[in-house]
Amino acid sequence: MKNWFVYGIKKGVVTTKYPSGKAEDVAAWSTKPVRVSGGQVDCPTSAICGGDVNMAKCICCGRCSDSFAPNDVVELAEVRMNNSSFKRSFHIYILDAGSCGACNLEVQALGNPLYDLNRLGIFFTNTPRHADALLVVGVVADAMRDVLVETYEAIPEPKLVFAVGSCASSGTLFGLSVTKVLKTDIIVPGCPPNPYTILDALIRAKGGVK
Amino acid sequence: MFQEGDKYYAVKGLDKTIIEETGVTQLEKYENFHALKLEFGSELKGTEVFCFTYGPTAGGLTESIGFDVYTYGERILRVIPKPLYKNRNIKISGLNVSDALLRFERYNAVFSSSYSIAFLRCAERIVGLDVEQDVQLLRIVMLELERISHHLYVLGRLSEAASQNVATANLFALRETVLRLISKHFGHRYFFGINGLAAISRDVDVGGLGNEIKSLSREFMVLWDMLSESRIFVDRLQTTCIAKQPWMVGPALRAAGHNHDTRESDHSLPYKDVYFEVQTHGDGDSLGRAIVRANELLESAQIIQQITDKLKLVKKRRIILDASCDGGAICRLESPSGDLLILIKLSGGKLSNIYLRSPSKANLLGFVNGISSNVFTDFHFAWESFGFWVSELGDIL
């Protein structure tokens, strides 16, 4: 069977129905841990406050796994501002300001057939000039600070800024968060955030599914 | 090589790691001496030659890295990479082992299990901990899963560059399936929070993993067969960026015909208890590297099947480290892009010295040398075929 077309027909449709269906095969520890039993927990980023976990600081290290368990809910993003003029066409530009690579790959994974963000009207661009939103992953490394600001300024109005991943949202163990450099509109926590989480953030930021 | 105080040490050998004290003059004789310090030569002058910048941020690059490309139009005369834009300057001196482990996991997340396991092996050697066979075999499973996922990524990027869109979609879908498999069994797509000192931190059940991997590798074989028949794919990769230097590591080294795999030579992990073949190819071009990766992928799949035939459930354990351990150890591991070398010293239970040579650092000069005299359109085929990760070119001290 050396025919791509026949291969494709046999494979069928693998795309998720999310958000109208539920999210499948979500990695447990990319979701928010909730307390299930008592006990002292040593959180390396002080993400645990009272009984609640601040996901923006959580690095999904699992050290709290004796007393906490993940709740498998993917809707974790905090959307401070959205813009529904992007509802049917949302172009995003990814900038790596100093990440470990995981967040880059999770965002890129949205392009694979299992998530397929294009069906929701979201597209990746190769240049900030064509972008509606800037997705920053990673902490802001010293040498990338100017590049980040330059990129932000190259995007025409109206625009949105996403901080994807805990490093971009709060800096965690590694440095400066994006929120301290630019006015951030959407915070997507997780280390790395599940692609569904990122997708949910994108959908809410653009004002919903068309 | 590394510097301690004012003394220089060279880490040599592929089969037996030898550390010897040396001097700068001897070090300079090595072709990749400057490359290991991320120094890649100076600007090129010539009639009509000009320099244009690619990166640090551009659509075709996954991570931020700057390139100064010297050209007079179409022909790449010289490339000077500037990989330190996203250098996070990670500080781990003075941290204890479990805190340092967090940093190692996130140094280069794509090779997370390779880094964390290599670091833990060093710590275990310093302390003198024995690791149970089950845990060791599980570690091999993690490494091989990571290898499969990464090789799928590299092949997907190569076919994307060659505009084989159906193949690309299928390869990335396959990789997503592997990641979901990993998350199902280990709780996290990139193995964060799983590895611990001589143990694992969460219960892991790998029953059924063998069959899942088997069907996956069958599907990959079909895909790879079809892709290697594409004249466009083969043509774009063949003779692109020929790199045959013997000081390279990983699939790049094996694609140049050198039969060396750290899994065979190093004994940090019980690879001698599983059967696999080292894959080589002779041409040293991008196609050779792609073929080596494809074959290694199939080998990794059958390693996993061998292990998961016997191994099913591994329970978690937590080991607390004695605060007074001192000493140094070295570990080499075959990460998906090649030999990864970590050397650490503990003093009072805390890290005092660390030296890390990542596979990307070892191979970068191979890329720089091989890409000159190629044309612009060959750039991505060359860059992606090596499987470079810029995050592991940064400093960790």
Added chain:
Amino acid sequence: MILQFLVLIFLLPVSASVVSSRASYFLMATASLLALLFSVFGVVQGITESAVYANNLVLGSDPLSDFFVMVSSVVWFLASVYSLQYDSNPKTNCAMYSVAIYCMLIVLLSRSTILFMFGWEGMSIAGFFMIGYKKHVKSFPAFVFLMFSELSSLLLILTFGFFFYLSGSFLIPQTASLTPFIFIGMTGFFIKMGLLPFAVTEWLPIAHGSAPANGSILLSSVMTLMGVYGILRFTMIAGSSVDYGIALMSIGAFSALFAALYAASSEHTKSLPAFSTIENNGAILVSVGAYMVTESLGYASLAGFALATTLLYSFAHSVAKSGVFMFSGVIEKTTGRVKLTDVEGSQSGFKHATGGLFSALSLMGLLPFGGGLGEWMLLETLFVMSTLPNLFVSVVSIIVGAAIALGSGASLVAMSKLYGFGVLWKKGLSKGGLMSSALFSTGCTVALLGLLGVLVIFIYNSVVMDFADYSTHLILSGLLAIPNGLLIVSSSPQGTFGFVSPTMDFALISLFTAITYVAVGKMRMRRTKVWNNGVPLRGRYNSFAYSNPLRLMLKVFYRTHEHSSTNQASHETIMDIFWVVMIRLAKLVSRFSEQFGRGFMNSKISYYLLYMTVAFAAVMVYLVA
């Protein structure tokens, strides 16, 4: 009477050049205007005149020479106005400029072979002085030019000698039979046109010599036009045959393709247009060949159309080429550079940019400019010829058509490169001035040629009648919304083949632009920083890099050789293969002539040269009187 008047009036600038170059240029401009008026009148009315001075000094004008005087005088006028501000080396250059133009006029108006040769030689020698003698330039541009000019003169003398032998008089005959001698004469003419394998005679002197812009205009636009005139005159005299036509078509197509590719890879603001001239001359020769073939096969309408193509194409080319040289001249004047890769910050302004743009677009072969119309007509001719029942002819037409089209594509690269990099870095508004005005007028002329192409075709009806007995009025027609007379139609033996109307093109473009402007209103503009991957801008994509993919793809053709060393300079060289052959031949000839000279003339060469010139002049005077 008019003829004597013209000949005398053109002597005024020549004499004035000794006194003041500005006066000379001014007088030349006026004289050209007068010549233009008379020639237009002559072409429209279709009159033939002649004036006899002495036994062998005969002047004459017929529609053919009137047409060429018309075209030339347009160029002379524009170039003279340009020169008023441009001239860099006043005295000598101005004198040579005027002499050259005078001799060209003689060539066009002479009916005796002696007078023709006088004009021909005079033109070449004036050109030689304009190119200038540069000791340190190895390629000896002036001598190359002179050598090939003498070669063409030699061939012409041979042909004229044959005419003398046949008729016993020194008059250019009205008819002659088509013999190999005619072909020898035609070869002399296409050496002047700079066709392969003599391309080097055209590009090298312009590229490496120190001819200023107005000199280059003369050398490239008008002197080569003389070659076209000569070929057409001989065709008129001797009739045509299919074989000669096919031969001309092949030579033309071959030259066009090669020259266009060389132009596309050239970095010199002067040699790029020089190569482009060779390409255009090749296309013109193809149309002459097409005329010959179709005339011999008896297709009068096709022959008429082909001839109409030749005339329009030459007109458009001469004007557009002058525009491009003016453009290069302004760049040279303001930045002092001739290499495109070095050009930066030329004082570009509206007139400079627009004039240059129109000229470049015309040479690229784009409608609604004159060059575009000519290109269309040429390709139509070839298309129609490929449908003819004669298999050999149709196959040759297809191959020739492919070569012309490829050459046209390469000329797009060449001209966009020259124009684009020539105006790219604007520093501010232009100084205006006469140079830019002249350039602007040239641009507009070539635009008008397209827009009013129908009018031009209408005007030179008499010329085509003389040749093909076919009225160009038949080419003009109307269709639906297009008023009668604004449509140019090409017809095949089976009926109408195709049509185009540049006037309507322009009208529609203007209309839609106006509608858009009214609908959208004033444009909102904002300035923004250049995006360069997040880092400051560095390095500059230069014109060498622009054509380098071409050089690398066609390695065999260009003989591209990349020298690279591991550390330092890298560079690339290409070669003109014909020039290499020429150099080898030249070395052989020079060795031979050195030995011959040593043996035969054993005194100072310059004395012999002086003697020969004096003797030649004396003989001429004797023959004339």
